[in-house]
Amino acid sequence: MPNDDLTAVDHAQASAVDTAEAHEPRPRKIPRIVVLGGGTIGLYSARRLRRRMGKREVAIVVVDPRPYMTYAPFLPEVAAGSIDGRNVVAPLRQALKGVDVLQGRATSIDHADKRIEITPQQGEPYEISYDQLVVGLGSVSRTLPIPGLAEQAIGFKNVEEAVAVRNHVINRLDVASSTWDVELRRKMLTFTFVGGGFAGIEAIAEIEDMAMDAIKRYDSITPDDLRFVMIEGADRILPELSLPMAEYALEELKRRGIEFHLSTFLSSCVDGHVVTSTGVEFDTETLVWTAGVKANPVIGESDLPVDKMGRLTVLPTLQVARDGVVVPDAWGAGDCAAVPDLVNPGSFCPPNAQHAIREAWLLGDNLAAELQGGELKEYKHKSVGTVASLGLYKGVAELFGHFKFRGFAAWAVHRTYHGGAMPTFNRKLRIFMGWFDQFVLHRELVSLGSIHDPRAEFRHASLPPKKQVDAEKKDEQRGETVGKPGPA
Numbered sequence: 390m391p392n393d394d395l396t397a398v399d400h401a402q403a404s405a406v407d408t409a410e411a412h413e414p415r416p417r418k419i420p421r422i423v424v425l426g427g428g429t430i431g432l433y434s435a436r437r438l439r440r441r442m443g444k445r446e447v448a449i450v451v452v453d454p455r456p457y458m459t460y461a462p463f464l465p466e467v468a469a470g471s472i473d474g475r476n477v478v479a480p481l482r483q484a485l486k487g488v489d490v491l492q493g494r495a496t497s498i499d500h501a502d503k504r505i506e507i508t509p510q511q512g513e514p515y516e517i518s519y520d521q522l523v524v525g526l527g528s529v530s531r532t533l534p535i536p537g538l539a540e541q542a543i544g545f546k547n548v549e550e551a552v553a554v555r556n557h558v559i560n561r562l563d564v565a566s567s568t569w570d571v572e573l574r575r576k577m578l579t580f581t582f583v584g585g586g587f588a589g590i591e592a593i594a595e596i597e598d599m600a601m602d603a604i605k606r607y608d609s610i611t612p613d614d615l616r617f618v619m620i621e622g623a624d625r626i627l628p629e630l631s632l633p634m635a636e637y638a639l640e641e642l643k644r645r646g647i648e649f650h651l652s653t654f655l656s657s658c659v660d661g662h663v664v665t666s667t668g669v670e671f672d673t674e675t676l677v678w679t680a681g682v683k684a685n686p687v688i689g690e691s692d693l694p695v696d697k698m699g700r701l702t703v704l705p706t707l708q709v710a711r712d713g714v715v716v717p718d719a720w721g722a723g724d725c726a727a728v729p730d731l732v733n734p735g736s737f738c739p740p741n742a743q744h745a746i747r748e749a750w751l752l753g754d755n756l757a758a759e760l761q762g763g764e765l766k767e768y769k770h771k772s773v774g775t776v777a778s779l780g781l782y783k784g785v786a787e788l789f790g791h792f793k794f795r796g797f798a799a800w801a802v803h804r805t806y807h808g809g810a811m812p813t814f815n816r817k818l819r820i821f822m823g824w825f826d827q828f829v830l831h832r833e834l835v836s837l838g839s840i841h842d843p844r845a846e847f848r849h850a851s852l853p854p855k856k857q858v859d860a861e862k863k864d865e866q867r868g869e870t871v872g873k874p875g876p877a
């Protein structure tokens with residue numbers, strides 16, 4: 390069983406061995422805090438707690454399948470090539486000094502026994518124990534059983550997806566400019582997005598802006614050849630903004646030629662043939678799913694209390710609570726938790742980075758206070774507003790409920806706000822320097838060929854020339870849809 394002289398990895402391995410041999414646990418000298426998820430909540434709360442309590446007072450272990458935290462508000466700009474994907478992630482081991490990082494997926498939580506099962510990328514699942522648990526597991530894409538969706542679509546929740554979408558879109562331009570098949574060209578140049586919330590609108594706007602910029606280098610593609618389609622179930626876009634500002638954004642995007650189907654649902658997309666609930670049909674090779682998120686399902690499968698939407702139920706102190714009664718030694722916040730909004734009584738804080746960062750700070754403070762016998766505080770934050778980028782030098786922003794910005798001013802507010810919020814000085818500097826480079830040298834618009842299947846050429850080289858062409862075609866067909874291996 391883990392003892393306090395071991396690092397977290399040793400703890401984990403020792404724990405796995407001990408589980409098998411059924412040893413009795415030895416008492417720990419200092420409490421161990423396990424933080425599930427190294428995203429906004431995980432990174433900021435672990436950092437805050439480490440600042441409040443030294444390594445001799447508390448051991449902190451962060452568990453995440455990725456070795457980095459992703460600053461998601463910048464994903465649309467990654468997909469548009471305005472920011473390098475590596476610059477929107479903060480490596481956990483670098484950002485979390487004095488904290489152990491375990492790379493693996495939490496696959497089961499047993500809070501009654503205070504044990505977590507972790508499944509590493511390679512090797513057998515193992516268990517670790519804890520004294521206090523912080524749940525910052527975030528959300529996952531909310532998908533629906535729509536025919537063809539799982540095979541054709543890609544989500545837009547992480548940096549890998551954003552980079553894949555960017556490479557795929559530029560690759561489609563490259564390939565479409567080299568074919569005379571009219572139907573195939575049309576399919577390749579039709580880019581479809583489902584879900585007109587913040588992520589979807591920023592993604593379609595940024596990518597359309599990039600594509601329009603990119604085709605200036607293609608003699609055979611004109612702006613009229615590109616078709617960008619947004620399918621949204623509600624009768625408006627951007628519910629996070631006031632109606633007049635959301636309508637401004639809608640008109641601006643329509644003016645740029647983006648096609649909107651509001652009050653419309655995706656009914657089917659088998660083999661890239663889109664059919665909507667209003668009877669519209671067309672072919673597409675790019676289907677990006679941004680139609681909402683749900684709390685990480687690992688929580689719903691645990692013995693922790695969840696609401697009807699599968700979110701962890703917590704008090705304003707961010708302590709987990711069942712029917713208002715504190716569940717000892719468990720904390721939660723962010724997209725996976727229903728955090729009461731004390732500014733708007735009766736409602737819950739919206740799942741966004743603005744709240745998540747502040748909740749994480751308070752969670753770190755409260756956890757330190759709990760361990761040191763201090764007083765817990767309640768989470769209360771009045772939103773400073775909403776900012777969205779709609780492409781290079783274009784945006785929409787609403788601050789403090791009164792100040793409204795459009796176009797360049799809103800875009801500048803967006804860049805300044807999120808550039809400042811990006812964790813670590815290293816990443817902030819890289820992002821600002823990248824923007825400066827881009828301003829001087831123009832946006833980078835190259836798709837690195839088969840980056841998503843780097844072994845393809847080597848595989849083909851082992852075949853005779855005729856078979857190489859067949860294999861390339863097969864790979865191309867497999868890679869037609871964004872996210873699948875093949876040229877991207």
Ligand SMILES: Cc1cc2nc3c(=O)[nH]c(=O)nc-3n(C[C@H](O)[C@H](O)[C@H](O)COP(=O)(O)OP(=O)(O)OC[C@H]3O[C@@H](n4cnc5c(N)ncnc54)[C@H](O)[C@@H]3O)c2cc1C
Nearest residue numbers: 426428429430461462494495527588723724740741742743
């Ligand atoms: C495309 C996009 C654009 C956005 N734009 C904005 C914006 O403009 N403004 C804004 O305020 N907010 C925005 N958001 C929302 C914001 O990013 C989230 O609300 C915020 O990141 C939530 O923080 P979190 O810690 O709860 O979740 P996350 O930051 O998502 O962290 C969850 C972590 O849990 C890890 N994890 C998942 N499953 C497991 C597991 N089984 N075991 C261990 N770890 C696991 C994940 O790898 C991840 O690191 C955007 C989100 C997206 C996707």
